[in-house]
Amino acid sequence: MNVLIYLVPMALGLGLTGLAAFLWSLRSGQYEDMDGAALRVLADDDVQ
Amino acid sequence: MAEALDLALFVQHRDGTAHIDLAVEGVACAACIRKIESSVKQLPGVLEARLNFTNRRLAVDWREDALAPSDLIAALDDIGYPAHPFQPERAETQEAQHMRWLVKCLAVAGFAAMNIMLLSVSVWSGTDMPQETRDFFHWLSALIALPAGAYAGQPFFQSAWRAIRTRQLNMDVPISLGVILALGMSLVETATHQHHAYFDSATMLLFFLLCGRTLDHAMRRKTRAIAGNLAALKAEFAHRFDGTEVVRVPAAALRTDDRLLVRPGDRVPADGVVLSGVSEIDESLVTGETARRPVSTGAVVHAGAVNFSGTLTMRVTATGAGTLLDEVERLLDKAVTARARYVRLADRAARMYAPVVHATAALTLAGWLIAGATIHDSIVTAIAVLIITCPCALALAIPTVQVAASGALFRSGVILNAGDAIERLSEIDTVIFDKTGTLTLPEPRVANAAEIAPDLLERAARLALSSRHPLAVAVAREARERVPIEGAAEEPGQGVRAMIAGSEARLGSEAFCGIKQHAPAESGTSAIAFSYAGRTAVLVVRQSLRPDAVETVAALRARGLDLVILSGDRPEAVRPIAARLGISDWRGGLKPAEKIAAIEALKREGRHVLMVGDGLNDAPALAAAHVSLSPISAADITQAQADAVFLGERLGPVVDAVTVAQRARRLMQQNLWLAVLYNAAAVPVAIAGLATPLIAAAAMSGSSILVTLNALRVRARKPARSVAASPTDETLAAASAT
Numbered sequence: 016m017n018v019l020i021y022l023v024p025m026a027l028g029l030g031l032t033g034l035a036a037f038l039w040s041l042r043s044g045q046y047e048d049m050d051g052a053a054l055r056v057l058a059d060d061d062v063q
Numbered sequence: 064m065a066e067a068l069d070l071a072l073f074v075q076h077r078d079g080t081a082h083i084d085l086a087v088e089g090v091a092c093a094a095c096i097r098k099i100e101s102s103v104k105q106l107p108g109v110l111e112a113r114l115n116f117t118n119r120r121l122a123v124d125w126r127e128d129a130l131a132p133s134d135l136i137a138a139l140d141d142i143g144y145p146a147h148p149f150q151p152e153r154a155e156t157q158e159a160q161h162m163r164w165l166v167k168c169l170a171v172a173g174f175a176a177m178n179i180m181l182l183s184v185s186v187w188s189g190t191d192m193p194q195e196t197r198d199f200f201h202w203l204s205a206l207i208a209l210p211a212g213a214y215a216g217q218p219f220f221q222s223a224w225r226a227i228r229t230r231q232l233n234m235d236v237p238i239s240l241g242v243i244l245a246l247g248m249s250l251v252e253t254a255t256h257q258h259h260a261y262f263d264s265a266t267m268l269l270f271f272l273l274c275g276r277t278l279d280h281a282m283r284r285k286t287r288a289i290a291g292n293l294a295a296l297k298a299e300f301a302h303r304f305d306g307t308e309v310v311r312v313p314a315a316a317l318r319t320d321d322r323l324l325v326r327p328g329d330r331v332p333a334d335g336v337v338l339s340g341v342s343e344i345d346e347s348l349v350t351g352e353t354a355r356r357p358v359s360t361g362a363v364v365h366a367g368a369v370n371f372s373g374t375l376t377m378r379v380t381a382t383g384a385g386t387l388l389d390e391v392e393r394l395l396d397k398a399v400t401a402r403a404r405y406v407r408l409a410d411r412a413a414r415m416y417a418p419v420v421h422a423t424a425a426l427t428l429a430g431w432l433i434a435g436a437t438i439h440d441s442i443v444t445a446i447a448v449l450i451i452t453c454p455c456a457l458a459l460a461i462p463t464v465q466v467a468a469s470g471a472l473f474r475s476g477v478i479l480n481a482g483d484a485i486e487r488l489s490e491i492d493t494v495i496f497d498k499t500g501t502l503t504l505p506e507p508r509v510a511n512a513a514e515i516a517p518d519l520l521e522r523a524a525r526l527a528l529s530s531r532h533p534l535a536v537a538v539a540r541e542a543r544e545r546v547p548i549e550g551a552a553e554e555p556g557q558g559v560r561a562m563i564a565g566s567e568a569r570l571g572s573e574a575f576c577g578i579k580q581h582a583p584a585e586s587g588t589s590a591i592a593f594s595y596a597g598r599t600a601v602l603v604v605r606q607s608l609r610p611d612a613v614e615t616v617a618a619l620r621a622r623g624l625d626l627v628i629l630s631g632d633r634p635e636a637v638r639p640i641a642a643r644l645g646i647s648d649w650r651g652g653l654k655p656a657e658k659i660a661a662i663e664a665l666k667r668e669g670r671h672v673l674m675v676g677d678g679l680n681d682a683p684a685l686a687a688a689h690v691s692l693s694p695i696s697a698a699d700i701t702q703a704q705a706d707a708v709f710l711g712e713r714l715g716p717v718v719d720a721v722t723v724a725q726r727a728r729r730l731m732q733q734n735l736w737l738a739v740l741y742n743a744a745a746v747p748v749a750i751a752g753l754a755t756p757l758i759a760a761a762a763m764s765g766s767s768i769l770v771t772l773n774a775l776r777v778r779a780r781k782p783a784r785s786v787a788a789s790p791t792d793e794t795l796a797a798a799s800a801t
Binding site: 037048049050054 | 092093094096097114116117118163166167171177178181196203207
């Protein structure tokens with residue numbers, strides 16, 4: 016059961032990383048325009 | 064028009080850069096995003112332009128002094144996207160913040176629920192797990208659950224605390240109690256090395272409930288954003304005149320004592336006094352009166368009236384005592400306080416539910432003590448009862464239906480203003496209609512179009528495109544090809560003329576077109592004459608019924624609703640409309656206070672009244688009624704009072720609104736019964752002391768999913784008369800019609 020000593024903190028750390036990433040994406044306004052993002056990907060102005 | 068446009072009101076300045084938000088019309092596809100953004104970015108001085116496709120708003124930043132905001136609008140207009148300056152309302156900004164907070168809480172609760180469930184499943188399945196490992200897992204769960212619960216539970220704790228402070232009970236009181244007790248008991252159990260901890264139930268409960276809250280809030284935000292764009296599209300501009308120069312300013316920027324120029328066909332942008340000029344004004348949006356009122360120097364005019372014939376200069380006045388607006392506002396205050404007493408279904412359920420649950424828990428405690436159990440076991444069982452009855456399903460039962468129903472209404476072109484409108488709408492038994500602008504179209508139409516030779520009518524309509532006179536605007540609506548005739552010249556006070564294929568065409572007064580005095584027009588109608596190459600026609604312009612008014616009235620009657628017309632217009636004008644719709648109960652010539660009196664009389668008979676109206680004079684009546692609807696063309700104050708606003712030219716959305724609301728209420732009640740049944744099954748298990756965390760978790764998610772699926776049935780059958788076009792297209796159509 017000693018394996019738990021590093022497995023559990025690792026699992027929690029990964030979970031917290033996911034949570035932090037989500038909160039960051041929320042703060043940086045990535046959910047402000049859900050429909051627009053789907054259409055912007057079709058525009059190819061960076062290819063010219 | 065060469066006059067300057069002053070948009071300073073809408074521009075925000077910050078360290079050398081200026082920012083404006085514009086509501087853009089006609090954004091429909093991926094290509095639009097790029098076209099709009101790139102053409103705005105090409106303008107000198109523009110730093111950033113970003114279009115939000117979801118709410119059709121363009122945010123532009125530019126270096127101050129490099130550009131005037133009106134250039135932006137002109138540039139967008141050039142590429143075919145009319146744009147309107149937009150000022151986000153305070154309420155909208157606050158709701159955006161609240162939404163972000165809810166999503167944060169949801170994320171924290173979701174993270175906690177998943178991780179704790181991972182630990183709990185190990186405990187449940189590891190029957191041979193040593194006590195130390197189990198305790199370790201429980202302590203880990205506590206480490207996650209306690210901070211997460213304290214953070215993600217805030218929306219419920221705050222709402223419950225507010226309710227308790229005002230000595231009331233809402234659904235959040237049993238929720239908060241359940242969560243806090245579950246966490247507290249689990250902590251004690253963990254500390255005393257017991258088998259069961261309920262950290263998973265508590266966090267999962269929060270997660271499910273926050274899902275419901277967030278969805279509910281997202282739907283309300285969406286309708287509010289649409290309503291905000293409509294307000295921007297409708298926003299009135301005024302011509303301010305400072306003695307030397309005429310500047311176009313948004314009506315919201317007007318101050319008392321500003322001098323304004325009101326041209327024929329313009330709407331009066333603010334209340335005021337006429338300084339000079341003679342004209343007739345159409346006050347149908349203000350009082351419902353369709354006959355025009357002559358005004359001259361010294362006359363008082365109200366915002367919303369349409370100037371008909373001559374140019375007026377006016378001075379803006381603050382609302383003085385004794386004016387119509389003053390009376391409307393006074394009546395509004397009274398009516399609004401009267402309605403705040405409505406108790407929502409969810410709160411009514413909570414008031415019955417909470418005492419029953421808490422009594423059951425208390426009885427369980429007493430029962431086990433009498434039966435000889437230890438104090439510890441009795442308390443644990445009583446708390447288990449509280450946890451398992453925690454109204455997860457009950458709290459989701461109503462919001463989920465509301466979200467699904469407001470989505471269905473949205474697709475039929477009905478935008479909700481008030482959260483409890485659906486519930487109130489489902490209870491109505493009487494519908495009161497205003498006449499002008501509600502049963503009839505907001506703008507007059509040519510009534511005898513069918514009797515006029517089509518080629519003559521088309522020429523008249525295309526000629527009318529060159530004039531801003533209200534009668535000409537009505538005629539211009541008949542044009543199939545919306546191309547004005549070149550070289551048209553307007554003769555003030557007489558009409559407009561142009562050469563078409565070598566012959567002169569004239570549209571205007573009968574004398575102007577060479578027709579000898581025609582028979583006097585009947586009241587409420589106006590005549591405009593047209594002559595072309597020796598042929599003449601007299602076009603009768605009148606307020607006409609909405610295209611589906613007759614069917615809508617029949618459909619409402621078929622649902623067993625009583626129908627009444629209360630109009631501010633003269634009885635002679637109301638009678639023919641009432642006769643055509645077959646409504647025998649009608650009254651005309653009513654003042655705002657008399658409309659309220661009529662509604663109060665119906666209320667005293669125990670009736671629930673739906674008021675449908677658009678005029679400024681209807682605003683107090685809308686607030687006094689049980690529930691109210693307004694067409695999108697309504698006066699601003701009126702729209703603010705209405706519980707819901709419907710788009711487009713048709714009256715059909717009224718039927719849709721009633722249909723969807725009644726179906727939604729049935730589903731809400733079903734959902735409440737489902738939640739009660741679930742409790743009836745789960746509570747005996749808990750009282751018997753058999754509610755393990757596994758049973759609690761399974762029962763909780765099972766019942767939540769069941770009520771959510773049931774709620775989705777609101778949208779299963781689409782209302783028969785729903786609008787084919789998407790609401791956004793409809794929105795734009797409605798906006799361009801005004």
